[in-house]
Amino acid sequence: MIYFDHAASSYPKPRKVAEAMSEAVLTYSANPGRGGHRLAEQARLAVEGARKKVAQLFSAPSSKNVWFYQNATMAINQAILGFPFKKGDHVITTKFEHNSVIRPLKQLMKEKEIDVSFIEPNASGLIVAEDVVEEMTNRTVLIAVTHASNVTGAVVPIREISNYVKEKKIVLFVDASQTAGTLPLSMEEDHIDLLAFAGHKSLLGPQGTGVLISKNDYGLIPLIVGGTGSYSEMPHQPQSWPDRYEAGTLNTPGIVGLAAGIDEINGRGLDEIYEHEQSLLKHFVSESEKVEGLKLVGPTDLTKRVAVASFTMDGLDSHEVAMILDEHYHIAVRAGLHCAPIIHQALGTVDTGLIRASFGPYNKLEEIDTLIQALQDISEAF
Known part of the structure; x- marks a missing residue:
């Protein structure tokens, strides 16, 4: 997983x-x-x-x-x-x-x-x-x-x-x-x-x-x-x-x-942990441009955010995408409103929810690549 x-x-x-x-x-x-x-x-x-x-x-x-x-x-x-x-x-x-x-x-x-x-x-x-x-x-x-x-x-x-x-x-x-x-x-x-x-x-x-x-x-x-x-x-x-x-x-x-x-x-040190997670976030944001229909939310200045990347995919329900990632690719993400409904109201995503990928100190860049490929597959299939 x-x-x-x-x-x-x-x-x-x-x-x-x-x-x-x-x-x-x-x-x-x-x-x-x-x-x-x-x-x-x-x-x-x-x-x-x-x-x-x-x-x-x-x-x-x-x-x-x-x-x-x-x-x-x-x-x-x-x-x-x-x-x-x-x-x-x-x-x-x-x-x-x-x-x-x-x-x-x-x-x-x-x-x-x-x-x-x-x-x-x-x-x-x-x-x-x-x-x-x-x-x-x-x-x-x-x-x-x-x-x-x-x-x-x-x-x-x-x-x-x-x-x-x-x-x-x-x-x-x-x-x-x-x-x-x-x-x-x-x-x-x-x-x-x-x-x-x-x-x-x-x-x-x-x-x-x-x-x-x-x-x-x-x-x-x-x-x-x-x-x-x-x-x-x-x-x-x-x-x-x-x-x-x-x-x-x-x-x-x-x-x-x-x-x-x-x-x-x-x-390990807070600075090292932060830099590692930032490198994962930057890589995901950059590579996500390859996925047709994927739209990220949140600040574009990545220095002003932690390693959380939430997004929508055109025409796809957030829960459905998360389920496919789990069942077919063994990738765990979070879908829905994330217990924070007011920001979803501001974003206009209350009805659809968002797919959230959040990265930690033990994740690797290769895992980001696997996620991107899975999202590309899903995008092309639908």
Whole structure:
């Protein structure tokens, strides 16, 4: 199988990820922080070691500012639904957003009567910082943006936006699910207040892992309360971090697997990973011109997008193309709306969907050639 669905989840995983998870299950699968015996302590130390690696990679203030979740969606929900909004508060977001951002905001529009502005990409398919700034009012309390579109790959200029808001009392929340592990991100240098991402995409960890990092205390209300292994005598959720935001048993095997994925990234280097994936994207974009009827979407300036290439093929349903690639060529791509309906509305592809090929650190140029040949075959056959 040639795998081109890294925007959904990375594959294959590094062997060390599986080995770390296996060791956790087979040798110390106790409850971290829930007991003084040696296995519980070993599990706790493994989780804390992973927490430190995450903090270092993203320049978090400390490891206690790193909170583990089941996935990016839960982390995003904690940031958005847990934010202490008041009636009439204003949020700025973009039309690039995944439903994990859109749906919590829509829920809050109904329940707390907040206002939300959706910034449109410009004619080049990019979000411009000045458009975000122009939308700010004295009621704006949160800017919630993805770092890169999972549909077009377009990168949002986080640092340009943050330079405008760092002196204001506006919280900047970034969904880095498509960039964590591919593009450098620093909560300090990029002035990010809340940062969420999946562990199973470019960070090369397993499914069942997500992270929210909070630079400071923004008064977030915990979405889940319960056992924390600490302050058990208290009837309410404790205030101490990370316990306040991590009720329940943590996914120790998944978390140590994520730590092993980060080790792989650190060993290879973000710059090397980015350059490799960019070379794959450039090759696909160039070679796709040979396929009659194939139309790419997204910025033509490839330096302003990650390795995501979405396209249509004249007269063909996106799901049908993906099915043919899977069944006849053993190539995995993603078809449909990619859980990001608003950008599809802007692109005019809500009814047809798009075929998305997304590239990862282990893909090769020859695999791109195989995909192009398959698309040529399909185009000629129909």
